[in-house]
Amino acid sequence: MKCPICRFDTTKIKQLKTTVHDVIKKIEKKEDFLFIDVRNPDEREIASINGTVLIPLTELPSQMPILEKYKDKEIVVHCHHGGRSMTAAKFLHQSGFKNVKSMDGGIDAWSLLIDNSVERY
Template structure:
């Protein structure tokens, strides 16, 4: 699945069709700014949260971090765990805030 741009994500949110959004930044980063409706699961905690995310294996999931690096790792990890439709937010939170 291709990654998602901030503009596309904002359009989907405005239309009420936003996918599940997972913020893989640290909790303190999420506290500073977050995407409405996202859930915060820091990258290091992701393996321990797989059971909680099992129901999303066939759903569209968008992962994001500050700039795209950690979320690229999260995307690869989730795909290895059998998640079928994981997309990385291009440019991360920085790009989303500017879009």
């Protein structure tokens, strides 16, 4: 079924989600993946996750030429709570990136469940 607003196949949304627990396992296993923070720079100044690359959601389309080299690589996207990262994951998926996930709950879930030294805001 397609969303009437964004025309994205809503059955794929679950396939685009990953948990903070899955992401920390990838990090601990030293898996090779690109971890993108799509929040704004002022949010990143408050709190950030080590190893992430900042590409604000509004800048994602203009960064596509740079991201092309990661088209066959696993990509995990995060934001504050998961809304913007899901938008980014859908955009990347529709742009041909087949192995992209949105970290459900965002950096807030990371702070609560993985690393409480990451400030909540």
